Amino acid sequence: MKVAVDEEKCCGAGQCVLLAPEVFDQRDEDGVVILLDEQPSENLHGSVREAADVCPAAAIEVSEDA
Amino acid sequence: MSEPSSVLVVGASAAGLATVESLRRGGYRGTVTVVGEEEHAPYDRPPLSKQVLSGNWESERSRLRTESALVETGAEFVLADPAVRLEPAERAVHTASGRTLRAEAVVLATGLRPKRLPGTDVAGVHVLRTLDDSLRLRAELSRARNVVVVGDGVLGSEIAATARGMASDVTLVGSQAAPMADQLGPRVAGMLGELHTERGVRLRPRTGVEAVQADHGRVTGVRLETGETLPAAAVVVAIGAAPATDWLAESGLRLDDGVVCDSRCRAAAGIYAVGDVARWHHEGLDRSMRLENRTNATEQARAVAANLLGADRPYAPVPHFWTDQFDAKIQVHGVPHAESEVTVVEGDPAERRFLARYTTRGTPVAVLGWNRPKQVRTRRQEVVETFSVPALEPN
Numbered sequence: 224m225k226v227a228v229d230e231e232k233c234c235g236a237g238q239c240v241l242l243a244p245e246v247f248d249q250r251d252e253d254g255v256v257i258l259l260d261e262q263p264s265e266n267l268h269g270s271v272r273e274a275a276d277v278c279p280a281a282a283i284e285v286s287e288d289a
Numbered sequence: 290m291s292e293p294s295s296v297l298v299v300g301a302s303a304a305g306l307a308t309v310e311s312l313r314r315g316g317y318r319g320t321v322t323v324v325g326e327e328e329h330a331p332y333d334r335p336p337l338s339k340q341v342l343s344g345n346w347e348s349e350r351s352r353l354r355t356e357s358a359l360v361e362t363g364a365e366f367v368l369a370d371p372a373v374r375l376e377p378a379e380r381a382v383h384t385a386s387g388r389t390l391r392a393e394a395v396v397l398a399t400g401l402r403p404k405r406l407p408g409t410d411v412a413g414v415h416v417l418r419t420l421d422d423s424l425r426l427r428a429e430l431s432r433a434r435n436v437v438v439v440g441d442g443v444l445g446s447e448i449a450a451t452a453r454g455m456a457s458d459v460t461l462v463g464s465q466a467a468p469m470a471d472q473l474g475p476r477v478a479g480m481l482g483e484l485h486t487e488r489g490v491r492l493r494p495r496t497g498v499e500a501v502q503a504d505h506g507r508v509t510g511v512r513l514e515t516g517e518t519l520p521a522a523a524v525v526v527a528i529g530a531a532p533a534t535d536w537l538a539e540s541g542l543r544l545d546d547g548v549v550c551d552s553r554c555r556a557a558a559g560i561y562a563v564g565d566v567a568r569w570h571h572e573g574l575d576r577s578m579r580l581e582n583r584t585n586a587t588e589q590a591r592a593v594a595a596n597l598l599g600a601d602r603p604y605a606p607v608p609h610f611w612t613d614q615f616d617a618k619i620q621v622h623g624v625p626h627a628e629s630e631v632t633v634v635e636g637d638p639a640e641r642r643f644l645a646r647y648t649t650r651g652t653p654v655a656v657l658g659w660n661r662p663k664q665v666r667t668r669r670q671e672v673v674e675t676f677s678v679p680a681l682e683p684n
Contacts, residue, residue: 232350234335234611235618235662236584241669254618254662276310277591279303279583281333281353
């Protein structure tokens with residue numbers, strides 16, 4: 224799995240951090256997403272997909288084949 | 290209810306799309322059909338009053354999913370064909386073009402329709418709900434010298450802030466004491482009003498509109514109840530919206546400012562509602578609730594998808610919304626009351642970076658961050674208990 228984030232789209236809601244704190248964090252100053260792990264281990268795939276689904280700005284892209 | 294063999298989602302916006310994706314994520318392999326009123330593939334609404342309206346984003350950027358991601362859902366999208374009637378017993382939906390779609394379960398996600406002011410059917414008067422609305426308004430704002438925004442809720446306030454970057458003269462007229470006073474309480478709304486004033490938006494709080502003035506079918510100004518007349522080349526009416534339930538009038542479903550649902554977001558056997566249109570029973574608060582925000586669209590859709598797959602769980606979220614106006618990013622977890630006591634718990638309002646806690650009769654009801662998006666999330670925990678369903682019986 225490969226994860227990408229769009230910082231410009233990110234609205235700073237932080238839903239991704241609530242779901243997958245191992246993979247996502249937020250910048251202190253403006254709350255924009257920080258991608259901690261571009262290729263998270265398999266046990267995190269479920270929560271990362273969930274984070275991509277619930278992101279209210281559709282700012283997380285997950286590609287499965289990478 | 291056992292898993293339905295087919296699901297029909299009425300409404301192709303955020304809540305409808307999230308329903309489809311959550312069903313698939315939950316392992317659902319049945320037939321899924323989505324019917325939508327607009328011709329556009331599902332797109333996101335929050336940018337319509339900000340990045341799309343200002344022109345910073347091309348409209349394509351507001352798309353929620355790429356074409357291939359939509360195809361991957363395996364759902365059939367029937368677009369540009371509004372639903373006009375529902376037969377609940379048959380779970381049949383009739384559309385404007387004459388289609389009849391049937392499924393074992395139906396999810397209603399038709400959203401809202403903006404309210405309009407009477408007598409404003411003239412050129413230059415706008416509402417903002419759809420992508421097309423936003424593009425029309427954008428074209429006009431880039432030409433207009435003076436703009437009047439009527440309505441000081443979240444949408445009107447955001448439009449005023451965005452318009453200020455495009456037109457030279459912007460006035461925000463509203464019924465409240467300060468912009469978003471109902472959502473933020475008087476203290477924080479007062480600060481938002483100060484920000485608008487500082488950035489050059491003229492505020493006319495606690496002011497009603499008497500009439501929109503027009504010449505040769507084209508708006509020229511807005512006459513206020515105070516007697517003042519504001520010249521206007523463009524007027525935006527953002528006085529709220531009503532659940533889009535007109536098409537359900539003869540369905541027999543209970544409608545009361547939304548589709549009335551139980552705590553599972555179920556309106557009738559095999560019929561659910563999600564997003565802006567859904568009024569459901571929040572078991573944690575023990576009251577009926579309807580939310581008009583982006584986060585709820587997704588969260589409620591997930592809850593309904595799970596219930597369609599047999600979860601039988603109440604939907605009892607901690608509501609969350611955000612608004613971006615000028616350089617202020619305001620985020621709220623919970624539901625502030627106008628009469629809540631507001632305590633600044635971190636930072637300094639004078640510096641416009643702070644966290645506030647809202648307490649009503651000793652109960653924390655909301656936390657708000659002003660340019661503190663990360664920190665407010667970590668404080669969300671403080672209000673979780675207020676919204677959680679009491680664990681009375683083992684389940």
